[in-house]
Amino acid sequence: AQSVAQPEDQVNVAEGNPLTVKCTYSVSGNPYLFWYVQYPNRGLQFLLKYITGDNLVKGSYGFEAEFNKSQTSFHLKKPSALVSDSALYFCAVRDKKNFNKFYFGSGTKLNVKP
Amino acid sequence: SAVISQKPSRDICQRGTSLTIQCQVDSQVTMMFWYRQQPGQSLTLIATANQGSEATYESGFVIDKFPISRPNLTFSTLTVSNMSPEDSSIYLCSVDLGQIYGYTFGSGTRLTVV
Secondary structure: OOEEEOOOOEEEEEOOOOEEEOOEEEOOOOOOEEEEEEOOOOOEEEEEEEOOOOOEEEOHHHOEEEEEOOOOEEEEEEOOOOHHHOEEEEEEEEOOOOOOOEEEOOOEEEEEEO | OOOEEEEOOEEEEOOOOOEEEEEEEOOOOOEEEEEEEOOOOOEEEEEEEEOOOOOEEOOOOOOOOOOEEEEEOOEEEEEEOOOOHHHOEEEEEEEEOOOOOOEEEOOOEEEEEO
């Protein structure tokens, strides 16, 4: 079975500090990994993806994620957090046998304080 | 990338009634997907809707409760039938932009059943 885990329900960080939102995956073979962000009362917005290639993936709004195969992780990072980054973040893996299906993590609420 | 319009954005409904949610995409897509996000939880795939065929439902979801229409390649509806308070959730439609970009989501419909 394929799955992703987000071990932290909530992450608190001060504005200007670096942030990390953790994600680990369980997938047979090479994974297709994604990060989405959900702002209040909004749908999910695509941030970035890892399919193949460089382990460091750069995405929207200054976010990046590092694919680590040995640790089966795909942590989301940003060097300097903004208050406007406060939102709900979801890690997801795409089912390689059924491309129609994504498995989402439970979500991590990011709070960036001024 | 595709733009998805979803209506209504929110509604408060009486138990026992039904609500139909509309999803319009600005380009033709083969498959459309409907997700449910219960309060404080992650996304769960309800069904996959292909144009010209019956929707494919995930385990735990049935057509009688969540009938879906897909009359053309740019439009789909999801009906939540005979609603109960347990149906209070955010319902999101999504389209598949392929292996590289993954899913794009609508802004969601926040349903409250009283």
